[in-house]
Amino acid sequence: MTKKQRSWERRLAAQPDALTVDYVESLSYDTRLYKYDIVGSIAHAGMLAEQKLITRAEFKAIKSGLIEISEEIEAGRFSFDKVCEDIHMAIEAALIKKIGEPGEKLHTARSRNDQVATDVRLWLRDEIEALQGKIGLLQEALVVLAERHAEDLMPAYTHLQRAQPIVIGAYVLSFAEQLERDSRRLGNCRQLLNVSPLGSGAIAGSTLPIDRENTARQLGFADVAYNSIDAVSDRDFCAEFIFDCSLLGAHLSRLAEDWILFSSNEFDFIRIDDAFCTSSSMMPQKRNPDVLELMRGKTGSLYGALMAMLTILKGQPSGYNRDLQEDKIHLFGAADTTRASLDMTRAVVSHTAFKTEHIAAGLRQGFLDATALAEYLVRKGVPFRKAHGVVGALVTLCEKQGLELSQLSLQTFKEHAPAVESDVYECLGAANVVRHYVSHGAAGPQQTKRQIAYWKKHLAQR
Numbered sequence: 001m002t003k004k005q006r007s008w009e010r011r012l013a014a015q016p017d018a019l020t021v022d023y024v025e026s027l028s029y030d031t032r033l034y035k036y037d038i039v040g041s042i043a044h045a046g047m048l049a050e051q052k053l054i055t056r057a058e059f060k061a062i063k064s065g066l067i068e069i070s071e072e073i074e075a076g077r078f079s080f081d082k083v084c085e086d087i088h089m090a091i092e093a094a095l096i097k098k099i100g101e102p103g104e105k106l107h108t109a110r111s112r113n114d115q116v117a118t119d120v121r122l123w124l125r126d127e128i129e130a131l132q133g134k135i136g137l138l139q140e141a142l143v144v145l146a147e148r149h150a151e152d153l154m155p156a157y158t159h160l161q162r163a164q165p166i167v168i169g170a171y172v173l174s175f176a177e178q179l180e181r182d183s184r185r186l187g188n189c190r191q192l193l194n195v196s197p198l199g200s201g202a203i204a205g206s207t208l209p210i211d212r213e214n215t216a217r218q219l220g221f222a223d224v225a226y227n228s229i230d231a232v233s234d235r236d237f238c239a240e241f242i243f244d245c246s247l248l249g250a251h252l253s254r255l256a257e258d259w260i261l262f263s264s265n266e267f268d269f270i271r272i273d274d275a276f277c278t279s280s281s282m283m284p285q286k287r288n289p290d291v292l293e294l295m296r297g298k299t300g301s302l303y304g305a306l307m308a309m310l311t312i313l314k315g316q317p318s319g320y321n322r323d324l325q326e327d328k329i330h331l332f333g334a335a336d337t338t339r340a341s342l343d344m345t346r347a348v349v350s351h352t353a354f355k356t357e358h359i360a361a362g363l364r365q366g367f368l369d370a371t372a373l374a375e376y377l378v379r380k381g382v383p384f385r386k387a388h389g390v391v392g393a394l395v396t397l398c399e400k401q402g403l404e405l406s407q408l409s410l411q412t413f414k415e416h417a418p419a420v421e422s423d424v425y426e427c428l429g430a431a432n433v434v435r436h437y438v439s440h441g442a443a444g445p446q447q448t449k450r451q452i453a454y455w456k457k458h459l460a461q462r
């Protein structure tokens with residue numbers, strides 16, 4: 001591109017230094033906005049024509065020129081020149097080259113400041129929908145896994161110590177819940193960002209009689225941004241989106257952490273299919289859960305993007321500053337990482353088997369039925385705090401004698417708590433405990449089946 005083509009820089013006496021060109025360009029990462037840039041420009045030109053700021057013929061020339069450029073980019077025939085700085089100038093320069101003077105009218109009453117703010121919002125609207133789709137697919141995979149194990153038992157942990165027995169399905173569905181909040185949070189973000197900055201110009205709007213409601217309507221925005229100064233510099237939605245990705249990442253990372261532990265010899269609860277494991281360059285016996293470790297690690301990168309985005313925003317004076325160009329690096333990075341991790345998690349969830357028999361065989365350890373025994377005593381009229389103490393003493397006794405609670409004699413029970421009767425044995429042992437869960441949302445088979453039915457209906461409605 002020659003100096004003349006950098007028509008926006010007549011003001012400057014010299015060509016930009018090569019270092020400057022490299023330093024200020026964003027074309028190397030913002031080309032993915034091209035479709036949105038073109039759609040936004042066509043809407044803007046259409047409005048300019050309706051407002052008689054350009055002729056119908058000029059609008060037609062602009063529109064067909066932009067469509068041709070879009071096709072060229074799509075087909076890989078477009079030559080990008082970083083001297084153009086960014087996708088917005090690259091497209092405008094190509095349009096002017098293609099159609100001449102009408103192309104020079106496209107930027108009427110518009111700045112790159114409102115243009116890029118518009119493009120990013122349009123892009124993010126679609127990106128959020130795509131991510132919500134991927135969340136839904138992962139939830140479906142979780143529901144399939146939960147249904148397979150709606151009655152199979154596992155220990156639940158608090159403080160990573162054995163706590164109470166649950167069904168595997170309930171554990172699996174806990175992630176479907178987390179993901180549902182992620183999906184809704186993203187939906188909220190989409191709703192908040194869906195206002196049009198277009199027509200705010202560089203910072204103060206325009207002296208030309210543009211119609212911002214017109215372009216907002218054409219582009220599917222729910223409203224126009226009300227203050228031009230805010231509109232060109234607002235990137236709240238970028239920070240919010242990256243936060244949503246970060247929290248989603250935290251959820252995936254916790255699943256990853258569980259399954260890394262579960263796949264170890266020490267737990268041996270699950271087997272992840274070979275296609276989703278890696279081996280060691282030195283130790284020939286290894287099957288490593290690298291995929292899950294990377295998922296955990298990539299969540300760290302998401303947090304980094306969030307911190308970067310917030311930091312970019314904090315020190316800027318009002319209005320647009322070029323600092324804001326850096327938003328896209330972190331925004332796109334967060335979106336790409338989140339997409340990839342959602343796909344990967346779905347694949348792992350779909351190709352992991354719980355070793356139900358092995359897990360069941362280990363359920364006798366850890367006094368998983370202790371809380372249920374205390375609740376049995378409550379049903380017999382013993383105050384909970386007393387019942388808690390009685391069961392604590394019984395567990396200590398069992399530990400000394402190498403017994404489980406269900407192996408204690410009725411006489412021993414009665415010595416500690418006279419209210420105990422022979423029906424006590426019906427509430428002991430993991431299988432009995434989960435059958436007796438009655439509270440809404442509990443981790444037993446009935447509640448899990450109810451949740452599965454809900455998820456199937458809910459996910460099908462999407």
Ligand code: ARG
Binds near residue numbers: 322325
């Ligand atoms: N590529 C820039 C960005 O992403 C476009 C805006 C440049 N505006 C300006 N006044 N220099 O923010």
